[in-house]
Amino acid sequence: MSKINEVAIIGGGSIGVSFAIIFAGGAQAVRIFEPDTERRAAIETELLAKATAMEPVSGVDAQDVLEKISLSQSLEEAVSGAGLVQECVPEKVELKRAIFQQLSDLVSSDTVIASSSSAIPASESANGLKVEQQTIVAHPGNPPHLLPVIEIVPSPSTDAEIVRAASNFYRSVGMKPVQLKKEIEGFLFNRLQGAMLREAYALVRDGIADVDDIDMVVREGLGKRWFFMGPFEVADLNTRGGIRSHAEKLGPTYERQGAERGQHDPWTPDLVQKVEQQRREILPIDQWEQRVQWRDEQLLKNLAVKNHNGGEQA
Ligand SMILES: NC(=O)c1ccc[n+]([C@@H]2O[C@H](COP(=O)([O-])OP(=O)(O)OC[C@H]3O[C@@H](n4cnc5c(N)ncnc54)[C@H](O)[C@@H]3O)[C@@H](O)[C@H]2O)c1
Structure with a gap:
């Protein structure tokens, strides 16, 4: 599987915006899809504030970080060409399943689909869907750009290559992936x-x-x-x-x-x-x-x- 250069973030709330900052440090392009108009309008200011606060630690100019991040008009536009899709929508299984269902027709079979879910395992959110074998939970601490650990929780159906690609990607942006051997409520x-x-x-x-x-x-x-x-x-x-x-x-x-x-x-x-x-x-x-x-x-x-x-x- 080739190196992941383009990433899509679905849901530009607290976790989505924070992920964008850390992903932009390693990936070439980060696209956020956020359907709520009010929320969309707030994202740019939040990104700038977070990237600026990070400057003394990361040594990276906030403008360079921001240049890599864009807001997409649709889910389709955001995920087109993405090697990894980080789902960051509210913690509702129907919502996450609906997104994964849509992704079935939009991404290739080697695109990593990573759910930020705090408690819904991939075996519940992606069970029986076309993308089942390429879906994992990748649960961050809050906020992810300031807490490096990320829990990688594959379902019994997840392809090992997807897990490897996800771990390599998170490592490449400076995160510390920890892989669970089995699904369990609450993860570690x-x-x-x-x-x-x-x-x-x-x-x-x-x-x-x-x-x-x-x-x-x-x-x-x-x-x-x-x-x-x-x-x-x-x-x-x-x-x-x-x-x-x-x-x-x-x-x-x-x-x-x-x-x-x-x-x-x-x-x-x-x-x-x-x-x-x-x-x-x-x-x-x-x-x-x-x-x-x-x-x-x-x-x-x-x-x-x-x-x-x-x-x-x-
Ligand atoms: N907040 C935390 O402490 C924390 C920590 C780790 C993991 N998580 C998990 O991360 C996920 C997101 O949490 P959050 O705190 O960022 O929530 P949030 O409410 O701040 O953000 C969710 C965003 O998703 C958007 N959204 C809703 N429906 C959508 C759709 N169909 N397509 C795209 N975007 C949509 C909303 O408009 C909102 O902006 C949840 O699963 C949560 O459990 C949260």
Whole structure:
């Protein structure tokens, strides 16, 4: 499959406009189709504001970014010649299916159709349609031009070549694609976010703490490490002996906390072994001390920036 140079964005709302900025950094042409007249009129100003704000970080002149982006008069015009179509319409399955149905007659069989959906899997939105094998979910964080991660979720029918082409494209514009092995509601981003948010709500409900106390624990504690590490790396570095030792020491308390919420997901020996094996492939245990030192250096840098900026953030 050849390199993707032209991209269509269907729906110029919050996600569509933000995607246009990041796609324009890599692709040669980005065309947006937005049917709402009022919304269309606002797009150019928003693009300019976002591209200008990005200039100091990207080093790319806002006008150069804007030159690559155009507004199309129709869906057909937007997708003509596009190697990737990023669907960014509201989160309604009928709406997404209707677009995919229309695309069946408008795009070639190797065009990637990527749905930005937060929760509707491709097996639901494209099931039984002509474009079924070329459709994936490519779920961004909000706003995509400032959060590089993008979740690639193929349906069981998606062609592997489409998945590869999509991942290569997102990588080429500076994003960090993560491919899920199977479809699951909420994908990874919202599963992880949801686990914490559910607990936070329950703690407020039960009168354990107020909203800002919980935000403070994340802002001033957990989030400082999550700024540069994921939960597995945090646990691995928190306990001498690595993640196996962490699971032995803290597994039982986490299991009790889960049970209190009606959850039964124990960290069985097989599961811990699988996690440990993957962690040790990334970080051999003889490099553990060095990585702990690296973690501390990152935290120190973060503290120095905060002190330089005058302490508490707004
Ligand atoms: N906002 C978020 O935090 C976020 C994060 C990740 C993914 N998403 C997903 O991205 C998608 C878009 O979300 P959003 O927040 O940008 O919504 P939005 O409401 O800001 O934008 C949707 C746009 O689609 C346009 N539209 C409606 N029907 C259309 C059609 N037939 N053809 C073309 N355009 C049409 C609307 O006029 C609107 O401008 C949703 O599936 C959403 O779940 C949203």
